[in-house]
Amino acid sequence: MPDRKLRVFLCHASQDKPIVRELYQRFLAEGWIDLWLDEEKLLPGQDWDMEIEKAVESADAVIVCLSNNSVSKEGYVQKELRRILDKAEEIPENVLFIIPLRLDDCQPPRRLVMWHYVDYYPKGKKDWAYRRILESMKLRQQSLNVDKQKSNLKTVGVDSYLLHQKNNARVFANFLFTESDEWFDPITSAVGLTDYGQRSLSTILSIQIPVRLGDHVEAGNTVATIESVDYWRELWSPVSGIVIKRNEILYAKPEVLNIDPYGEGWVIEIDTEGGSPRDLISTSEYETYCKSRR
Numbered sequence: 001m002p003d004r005k006l007r008v009f010l011c012h013a014s015q016d017k018p019i020v021r022e023l024y025q026r027f028l029a030e031g032w033i034d035l036w037l038d039e040e041k042l043l044p045g046q047d048w049d050m051e052i053e054k055a056v057e058s059a060d061a062v063i064v065c066l067s068n069n070s071v072s073k074e075g076y077v078q079k080e081l082r083r084i085l086d087k088a089e090e091i092p093e094n095v096l097f098i099i100p101l102r103l104d105d106c107q108p109p110r111r112l113v114m115w116h117y118v119d120y121y122p123k124g125k126k127d128w129a130y131r132r133i134l135e136s137m138k139l140r141q142q143s144l145n146v147d148k149q150k151s152n153l154k155t156v157g158v159d160s161y162l163l164h165q166k167n168n169a170r171v172f173a174n175f176l177f178t179e180s181d182e183w184f185d186p187i188t189s190a191v192g193l194t195d196y197g198q199r200s201l202s203t204i205l206s207i208q209i210p211v212r213l214g215d216h217v218e219a220g221n222t223v224a225t226i227e228s229v230d231y232w233r234e235l236w237s238p239v240s241g242i243v244i245k246r247n248e249i250l251y252a253k254p255e256v257l258n259i260d261p262y263g264e265g266w267v268i269e270i271d272t273e274g275g276s277p278r279d280l281i282s283t284s285e286y287e288t289y290c291k292s293r294r
Contacts (some may be wrong), residue, residue: 004034005032005033005034006032006033006034006060006061006137006140006141006144007034007036007058007059007060007061008027008033008034008035008036008059008060008061008062008063008137009035009036009055009056009059009061009062009063009084010023010024010035010036010037010062010063010065011062011063011064011065011077011080011081011084012065012070012077013065013067013069013070013077014077015067015069016065016067016069016070016103017039019065019103019120020037020065021037023063023065023101023120023130024037024040026130027134027137030134032141033137036055036059038052041055052080052083053083056080056083056084056087057087059087060097060140060141060144061096061097061098061099061136061137061140062084062087062097062098062099063099063101063133064081064084064098064099064100064101064112065101065103066100066101066102066103066106066108066109066112066117067102067103067104067106068104068105068106070106071106071107071108071109072106081109081111084098085098085111094202094203094229094230095140095143095229096136096139096140096143096229097140098112098115099115099118099133099136099137100112100115100116100117100118101117101118101119101120101129101133102117102118102119102120102121103120103121104121105121118132118133139203139205142203142255143203143229174186174187175262175283176238176277176280176281176282177194177238177280177281177282177283177285177286177289178236178238178279178280178281179281179289180236181193181194181196181197181200182194182197182235182236182237182238183238183262184238184239184270184277184280185266186277188266188269189241189244189245189269189270189271189272190266190267190268190269191223191235191237191238191239191266191267191268191269191270192235192257192261192262192265192266192267193226193235193257193261193265193267194261194262194286195261195262196290196293197233197261198257198258198261198265201226201228201230201231201233202228202229202230203228203229203255203258204226204227204228204254204255204257204258205227205228205229205254206226206227206251206254207224207225207226207227207250207251207254207257207267208224208225209223209224209246209247209250209251209267209268210222210223210224210225211223211224211243211246211268212243212246213243213244213245213246214242214243215242215243216240216241216242216243217237217240217241217242217243217270218237218240219236219237219238219239219240219277219278219279220236220237221236221237222234222235222236222237223235223236223237223243223267223268224267224268226254226257235267237270238277238280239270239272239275239277239280240270240272240275241270241271241272241273241275242270242271242273243268243269243270244269244270244271245268245269246267246268246269247265247266247267247268249264250265250267
């Protein structure tokens with residue numbers, strides 16, 4: 001479960017209040033979203049302009065409700081949109097922040113064309129659109145949780161990473177590595193992506209493990225494909241042998257690879273059948289190699 005609710009600001013024209021209230025109630029019922037809607041959040045006597053500015057600044061995501069009312073209307077809604085766009089300039093490019101939502105057949109403002117929008121009309125399409133927006137917000141929540149976990153790590157090094165793990169009895173000194181950022185644990189036979197490797201991917205969205213139990217793989221064979229918000233990569237087996245286990249939890253929770261790459265984020269286990277891994281480097285050699293790439 002997330003440490004706090006996702007803070008979402010609802011940008012809209014006053015004429016669209018009825019449909020925005022409907023959205024507010026649907027998202028509120030999810031239980032993990034904290035929506036900011038002026039008529040629900042503003043208290044008597046508060047400076048409404050200042051409170052809206054504060055709400056935009058603290059928002060994790062913004063749903064911009066677009067309609068012929070809002071895109072053609074002069075006045076405060078345009079000022080509100082400028083604030084949102086200014087805030088978006090501070091957000092990294094690969095982080096989801098603005099979610100445009102069309103309430104009718106309007107032409108989105110040129111300033112918003114870079115963001116993919118979804119249509120909350122006609123009536124028969126509303127449930128589909130709602131689920132799409134919900135998926136976007138889940139993705140944003142996931143990225144916040146991953147960033148929080150990463151902030152607890154002081155360095156990229158394997159040994160310092162170990163200090164922050166619950167199971168600190170694992171002997172990382174025995175791990176072997178490739179220069180393409182795979183690791184192999186000779187004790188457990190586990191294979192995975194290194195901390196350096198997952199950081200270079202940023203937020204991981206999905207993982208596919210095409211190899212099956214009993215398959216024979218050679219060192220260098222593809223054993224998984226990993227897709228992130230930035231790009232995708234293949235995970236190559238660092239050793240030759242028989243696949244004896246797959247980490248099925250990664251299908252449902254790919255973020256585990258971001259959070260705990262040397263622990264719960266292992267990908268497969270390979271029985272080397274007594275063979276000795278070749279062309280792999282030690283923990284200290286890999287750390288030196290990572291420092292040379294910064």
